[in-house]
Amino acid sequence: MLSAERNAFMTKVGPGQPMGGLFRHFWLPLTLSEQLAEPDGDPVRLRLLGEDLVAFRDSNGQIGVVGAFCPHRRAPLYFGRNEECGLRCVYHGWKFDTAGQCVDMPSEPPESDFKERIRVTAYPVREFGETVWIYLGPGEPPELPQMEWATVPPSHRRVAMWLVECNWLQVLEGNVDTAHVSFLHSASDGIPGVREEGLEDRAPQLQVIDNDIGFAYGGRRKRRVDDQFYWRVTQFLLPMYTLIPGPSWPRACVGVVPIDDGHTIRFQVAYNPEAPIERAPPFTARAMGEFRLPDGASIDFWLPTEHRGNTYGLDRQVQRTRNYSGIQGIETQDRAMTEGMGPTCDRSQEHLGTSDLAVIAARRVLERRARELQQGTPPRASRLADRFGVRPLDVVAPDANLGDVLARHAAEVRMAATHSG
Numbered sequence: 001m002l003s004a005e006r007n008a009f010m011t012k013v014g015p016g017q018p019m020g021g022l023f024r025h026f027w028l029p030l031t032l033s034e035q036l037a038e039p040d041g042d043p044v045r046l047r048l049l050g051e052d053l054v055a056f057r058d059s060n061g062q063i064g065v066v067g068a069f070c071p072h073r074r075a076p077l078y079f080g081r082n083e084e085c086g087l088r089c090v091y092h093g094w095k096f097d098t099a100g101q102c103v104d105m106p107s108e109p110p111e112s113d114f115k116e117r118i119r120v121t122a123y124p125v126r127e128f129g130e131t132v133w134i135y136l137g138p139g140e141p142p143e144l145p146q147m148e149w150a151t152v153p154p155s156h157r158r159v160a161m162w163l164v165e166c167n168w169l170q171v172l173e174g175n176v177d178t179a180h181v182s183f184l185h186s187a188s189d190g191i192p193g194v195r196e197e198g199l200e201d202r203a204p205q206l207q208v209i210d211n212d213i214g215f216a217y218g219g220r221r222k223r224r225v226d227d228q229f230y231w232r233v234t235q236f237l238l239p240m241y242t243l244i245p246g247p248s249w250p251r252a253c254v255g256v257v258p259i260d261d262g263h264t265i266r267f268q269v270a271y272n273p274e275a276p277i278e279r280a281p282p283f284t285a286r287a288m289g290e291f292r293l294p295d296g297a298s299i300d301f302w303l304p305t306e307h308r309g310n311t312y313g314l315d316r317q318v319q320r321t322r323n324y325s326g327i328q329g330i331e332t333q334d335r336a337m338t339e340g341m342g343p344t345c346d347r348s349q350e351h352l353g354t355s356d357l358a359v360i361a362a363r364r365v366l367e368r369r370a371r372e373l374q375q376g377t378p379p380r381a382s383r384l385a386d387r388f389g390v391r392p393l394d395v396v397a398p399d400a401n402l403g404d405v406l407a408r409h410a411a412e413v414r415m416a417a418t419h420s421g
């Protein structure tokens, strides 16, 4: 349970908020490269950590991400002309390059040097793993986190993003909650991506081991056939990634990127370092479109076709006969649960049990890092780019302790020495 005050501390990410400050110290996936496929293509409206942004790919193929409003008289740059290496505001023709510098000011006399002193806010941007990354933080950006999925060839990876209409933390909590897969995601023919034992023991015993970039948590399930355990070990990487275990490749990385306090990007990757994977089907049915935010601004993003408005396609007959939820698709099942909690889950009303250990661990590490940052210590994890190459683990092992399982499979999980805490 969290008091209303702590819940606000944990969930709010806008400018000036401590948790938003923590996120700003990390590179964040903003969109997919495919949304900005063409040089001089259409600009797109995005929002991240409560900041309205316009992204465009210039004539040279360089992506610029700038504040949404023109520094002249605050006209929306979304309407701008993307031409000749810059985005030109259509109100009075001021033009900005990808670094935010005003490079043309046709409404002022030619001899004026006013444009030299005018900039629009612009953020460092990189493309890595078919993904557009942005750094909203102070100072020089760190190296990009070297997550394995981003380093494999495009044929070995499938990336997707879509809108989730609630606060980021409840989405994240669903990704560090192995217990729910035995229920929400189960069907009469098993659980996708989970061994049979996932249905045999539906009350896994959880263990958490902290490390420098987040934590590893294991769900230990009893097996009927022998004395060994079925371990599913998820990696949590700061500030919001999870690497989800599965008995075989491809495996998943899920990111949860806050758009604002009430909207989130679900970033989903399937990857196989050893072989190419199917690029279809999509994780969830979705279509690119305009989404009107409650405050009147719009974003251009992938919108799921199953949503609150059509009860996520819930079919009670399917629920009675074929799967646990009556909803199709793991990601849609997740969204029905997390969006249904309301824009921000009221954690003063919750009752956590033993299966919620990793939820508590995620809150603890995020709260600790955000409070340290308030006191002037930035998160070390954002500067440990090489450590992000870890893998999740899905094994049957005799070990009762997570530390022993990780030690036995050290090469497979590719973790540096861990410490408990």
Ligand code: FES
Residues within 6 Å of the ligand: 070, 071, 072, 073, 074, 075, 089, 090, 091, 092, 093, 094
């Ligand atoms: S408001 Fe953009 S050029 Fe005037």
Ligand SMILES: [Fe+2]
Residues within 6 Å of the ligand: 174, 180, 181, 184, 185, 330, 334
């Ligand atoms: Fe789930």
